[in-house]
Amino acid sequence: MIKTWMMPIVASTAIMVLLLTVNLMVQSGSILLEGFLKQREKLVLADSLVNDVFNSVEDIAETSMSSSQGNFSEFRKILVDRIERFKSENLYGEFFKECGIIAQFNYTIETREEELLIEVTCRIRVSDPEGLFEYERVYKTVKRQGSALYDGSTG
Amino acid sequence: MQFLEGTIAIVLSTLLLIPIITVSQSIRNTFERIEAIGIDLVLERSLAGIPQQNLADSETLLSEVARILDSNGLEWSRIELLSRKNGRTVVEGKQVSKNLDEQHTRLIRIVRVSSEDIVCIVVSFRK
Numbered sequence: 001m002i003k004t005w006m007m008p009i010v011a012s013t014a015i016m017v018l019l020l021t022v023n024l025m026v027q028s029g030s031i032l033l034e035g036f037l038k039q040r041e042k043l044v045l046a047d048s049l050v051n052d053v054f055n056s057v058e059d060i061a062e063t064s065m066s067s068s069q070g071n072f073s074e075f076r077k078i079l080v081d082r083i084e085r086f087k088s089e090n091l092y093g094e095f096f097k098e099c100g101i102i103a104q105f106n107y108t109i110e111t112r113e114e115e116l117l118i119e120v121t122c123r124i125r126v127s128d129p130e131g132l133f134e135y136e137r138v139y140k141t142v143k144r145q146g147s148a149l150y151d152g153s154t155g
Numbered sequence: 156m157q158f159l160e161g162t163i164a165i166v167l168s169t170l171l172l173i174p175i176i177t178v179s180q181s182i183r184n185t186f187e188r189i190e191a192i193g194i195d196l197v198l199e200r201s202l203a204g205i206p207q208q209n210l211a212d213s214e215t216l217l218s219e220v221a222r223i224l225d226s227n228g229l230e231w232s233r234i235e236l237l238s239r240k241n242g243r244t245v246v247e248g249k250q251v252s253k254n255l256d257e258q259h260t261r262l263i264r265i266v267r268v269s270s271e272d273i274v275c276i277v278v279s280f281r282k
Contacts, residue, residue, distance in 0.1 A: 009164040016171040023178040030185040037192040044196060045265060048203030052268040055207055059270045082270075090273045095239045099266050099275050 039133070046124045046135035053091070053105065053122045054139040060086060061118060061143050075143075076109065076116060083107060101126055115144040191261065191282070198227060199265055202276055207269045213244045220276060221246070230281040232260055237275040 060082045068075035090096070091103045104123040109116055123136040201223045209215045213236055224231045236244040263278045 006160065006164060009161070009168065013164065013168050013171065016168060016175060020171060020175050020178065023175060023182060027178055027182050027185065030182060030189065034185055034189050034192065037189060037196065041192060041196055041199065044199050044203065048199075049266055049268060051203075052207065056268055056270040059207075063270075086270055090239070090268055093239065093273070095237075095273055095275075096266070099264070101266060 042126060042133045043135065046126060046133065047137075049101070049103075049124055050122045050135065050137045053103075054120060054137075056086060056090075057083065057107070057118070057120050057139065058141060061141065065143060072114060076111065079116070079118075080109065115142055117142050194227075194229075195261075195263055198223070198229070198263055198278070201227070202263075202265045202278075203267075205267070207267070210267050210269045210272060210274050213238065213241050216274065216276075217244065217246055220278065224278065224280065231278055232281065233277075233279040235277040235279075237277070238272055239274075240272045 061079060064079040064082055065075055067078050087105050091105045096103055102125040104125070105120070107118065107120045109118050118141050120139045120141075121136065122139070123134065125135075126133045202220065205216065205219050205223075209219055216236060217234060220234050220236075221231070224234075230248070232248045234246045234248075238244070259282055260279045261282050263280075265276050267274045267276065
């Protein structure tokens with residue numbers, strides 16, 4: 001039987017148990033939030049890198065078109081050369097590996113009537129103590145002789 | 156008997172205080188880490204937003220990075236650019252105490268790519 005003088009002690013004990021329970025819930029929630037924000041941080045970095053790669057391909061396509069001076073087969077040849085050089089020097093070079101990033105870059109060029117459909121797939125892998133993070137996006141652009149027609153990006 | 160009951164109750168309460176204090180401290184540390192990650196996210200987004208044409212020139216890129224750090228109110232100690240074409244460029248922050256060691260600084264690293272070059276931007280700033 002609980003004595004009258006013990007009631008404050010029992011009540012404070014019950015409050016402390018409740019406080020501890022709430023603290024543990026807040027702690028587990030904050031740990032989950034921290035994990036989520038860390039993943040988001042990796043996503044921001046990978047997404048910016050992929051955006052850079054796609055913008056670079058767009059630049060290469062534009063400069064190749066200018067260099068070809070209206071010759072469509074020349075345009076395709078210059079484009080392939082420059083993309084291959086970009087791929088080997090920037091994406092598959094030692095520099096990227098030293099930064100702890102692995103990039104997989106694939107592209108296809110489809111020739112249609114006086115236009116080229118360029119499809120680029122870029123996959124970024126970042127390896128850190130917390131594990132492997134992988135991110136992939138596909139980019140498509142169409143270059144018509146004389147001007148760009150359409151470009152779009154899909155996740 | 157009453158003395159025993161009272162003693163048990165007081166000891167139990169005291170024992171509960173220890174995990175409460177421990178968990179509260181742990182929550183505080185987690186919130187500090189969350190705040191730091193939030194700052195890093197804002198900074199990384201800003202650095203990712205630097206136009207690609209600015210990546211070719213190290214001086215322009217350095218001033219752009221310094222501007223972003225200053226506008227976010229960060230006390231930066233060092234900005235390092237590692238470029239495949241231009242090599243390594245380092246700028247030390249003047250306003251930060253030179254006694255700043257690794258325990259009090261945080262690192263952010265972001266890789267930017269352009270059609271001609273690839274640059275790794277590393278920023279050290281006060282925690």
